[in-house]
Structures are given as C-alpha cells and as structure tokens.
Amino acid sequence: MRALTVRRVIGLLICSAGCLLLLGSLVEQLINANPKMHAALLGGATAAAATALGTLPVLFSQNFSKRTYDGFLGFGAGVMLGATAFSLVIPALAAARAAGAGAWEASLSAGAGIMAGAGAILLLSRATAPAQVLVGDVHGNSLRRAWLFVTAVALHNLPEGMAIGVAYAGIDIEKAHSLTTGVSIQDVPEGLVVALALRTVGYSRLTSVGLGVLSGVIEPVAAAFGVALIGISGGLLPFALAAAGGAMLFVIVNDVIPEMRENGNGTSATIALVFGFILMTVLDTALA
Numbered sequence: 001m002r003a004l005t006v007r008r009v010i011g012l013l014i015c016s017a018g019c020l021l022l023l024g025s026l027v028e029q030l031i032n033a034n035p036k037m038h039a040a041l042l043g044g045a046t047a048a049a050a051t052a053l054g055t056l057p058v059l060f061s062q063n064f065s066k067r068t069y070d071g072f073l074g075f076g077a078g079v080m081l082g083a084t085a086f087s088l089v090i091p092a093l094a095a096a097r098a099a100g101a102g103a104w105e106a107s108l109s110a111g112a113g114i115m116a117g118a119g120a121i122l123l124l125s126r127a128t129a130p131a132q133v134l135v136g137d138v139h140g141n142s143l144r145r146a147w148l149f150v151t152a153v154a155l156h157n158l159p160e161g162m163a164i165g166v167a168y169a170g171i172d173i174e175k176a177h178s179l180t181t182g183v184s185i186q187d188v189p190e191g192l193v194v195a196l197a198l199r200t201v202g203y204s205r206l207t208s209v210g211l212g213v214l215s216g217v218i219e220p221v222a223a224a225f226g227v228a229l230i231g232i233s234g235g236l237l238p239f240a241l242a243a244a245g246g247a248m249l250f251v252i253v254n255d256v257i258p259e260m261r262e263n264g265n266g267t268s269a270t271i272a273l274v275f276g277f278i279l280m281t282v283l284d285t286a287l288a
Contacts, residue, residue, distance in 0.1 A: 040168040040227045043180040044161050044220030050184035051157070051216025054191025055209040058199055066263040069196065072189030073260035074269030077252050078276020079186045084252070086280065087179035088163060088245030089114065096238035106238070113242025118250035120243070124158075125254070160187070161219035163244035165226020169237070178283045185279070187216060 096106035
C-alpha cells in the first residue's frame with residue numbers, strides 16, 4: 001500500500017510537471033503572437049499574488065474581529081468602485097469618442113456594455129443557484145456556506161482579470177497600471193476573506209491558505225482572455241471596457257457591500273469604502 005501511494009505521488013508530480021511545461025509553451029506562444037499579452041499576464045499575476053498575500057495572516061493569527069473583516073471588505077469595495085469609474089467606464093467613453101462616436105452614441109454604447117457585463121455576472125450567479133438552495137435547505141451548514149463563498153470569490157476574480165487584460169490591450173498603459181494596482185489592493189482582503197471562511201469551518205491553516213491562493217489563479221487566465229478578445233477586433237474595446245466595469249459594479253453592489261454590512265459594522269465599513277475610493281481616485285488622476 002505504501003509503495004502504491006508513492007507511485008501515485010510520483011505519477012502526479014510527473015503529470016503536473018508536464019502540464020506546467022505545456023502551459024509555459026502556450027504562454028510563450030501567446031506572448032510572441034501579441035506583445036501586449038506579456039503585460040496583461042504580468043498584471044493578472046500581480047493580482048493573483050495580492051490574493052495570495054492576503055491569505056498569509058491566517059498562518060499567524062487564530063482569529064480576526066468581525067469589525068476588521070468588514071473594514072477590509074469596505075476598503076476593497078471602495079477601491080473597486082474607483083477602478084470601475086476611472087479605469088474602465090471613463091476610458092470606455094473616451095475610446096468610443098476616439099473611434100468617431102458622438103456623445104450620445106458613446107454614452108449609449110458604454111451603458112450597453114455596463115448592462116452586458118452586469119448581466120453576465122448575474123447569469124454566473126444564477127448558475128450557482130442550486131448550491132444556494134441546498135445551503136438554504138440545510139440551514140447552519142457552515143461548511144457548505146464557506147465553499148459557496150469561496151466559489152463566489154473565485155467567480156468574482158473572473159471580471160477583475162478580464163478588466164486587467166482589456167485595459168492592457170487598449171487604453172493608456174498608465175491607466176492599465178492604475179487599474180492593476182487597484183484590483184490588487186482589493187484582492188488582498190479577498191484572499192484573507194477566503195482563507196478565513198475556510199479556517200472558521202475547521203480546515204487547517206495551510207489548507208485554508210492554499211485554497212485561498214488558488215482562488216486568485218483565474219485572474220492571469222482571464223487577463224489573457226481579455227487581450228485575446230480585443231485582438232479579435234479593436235472595435236470591441238469601448239464595449240469590453242464598459243462590460244468589465246459593469247461586471248465589477250455588479251459584484252460590488254450585489255455581494256461585497258451587503259457582506260460588509262451584515263455583521264452590524266456598516267458605518268465603519270462604509271468609512272473604509274470612502275477611503276478606498278479616495279485612494280483609487282488619487283491613483284487614477286493625480287498619478288496618471
């Protein structure tokens with residue numbers, strides 16, 4: 001039995017190494033085909049690293065107060081809100097005007113993109129509805145609730161990664177850097193939240209941290225997809241920017257803000273949100 005286990009581990013390591021080599025080869029081909037892909041992948045990897053950074057406190061502390069937890073969520077929501085406005089929607093309007101659209105046409109196309117992005121995330125949320133019903137049927141099942149939350153956070157990283165990719169594919173590089181910075185700042189508390197959710201239902205520190213890190217891996221993949229999308233047609237840029245903004249806006253209003261208020265710390269979390277928004281305003285305007 002022990003020999004069989006060792007063989008399985010060795011086989012798994014060999015398969016993992018092969019997958020990594022194939023992934024590395026694919027990434028190299030993508031970078032060679034589109035120079036902007038390198039910057040987008042780096043931006044997505046930065047956001048994923050920020051998620052991983054956020055999980056680390058779980059290794060050194062048993063518990064965080066609900067007030068601290070909600071403050072992190074509020075600050076992250078403010079940063080995301082600022083990134084939505086200054087790094088996605090406003091550049092979407094500018095890109096549409098630069099392509100020859102009039103004021104009304106640019107505004108309506110941006111509005112359509114925002115609705116499309118929000119609708120896409122709504123559909124993704126509805127796709128997890130059976131799991132939510134299951135949780136409701138077994139009230140108090142903290143393990144299922146924790147995993148539902150982890151899944152939701154992983155899905156939320158999808159529009160963030162795409163927003164980074166779209167930004168590097170088309171708008172000013174400094175704006176793209178600012179967006180990546182904002183998303184990364186927001187991802188730090190996200191990583192902490194995921195690790196805490198798993199830790200509180202009995203997972204070990206290492207397992208909680210490891211799964212928290214994995215929740216951010218989707219971001220560089222989504223960033224690459226965003227670049228590829230714009231590579232198909234540059235005319236999609238205004239719509240794609242607005243759609244990424246709509247997706248982030250839906251996540252903020254539908255998930256992050258209710259979560260930060262449900263423990264009775266709404267006022268302090270809202271103050272943290274305002275400071276997060278101010279930080280993103282500075283990053284996107286004064287430093288641009």
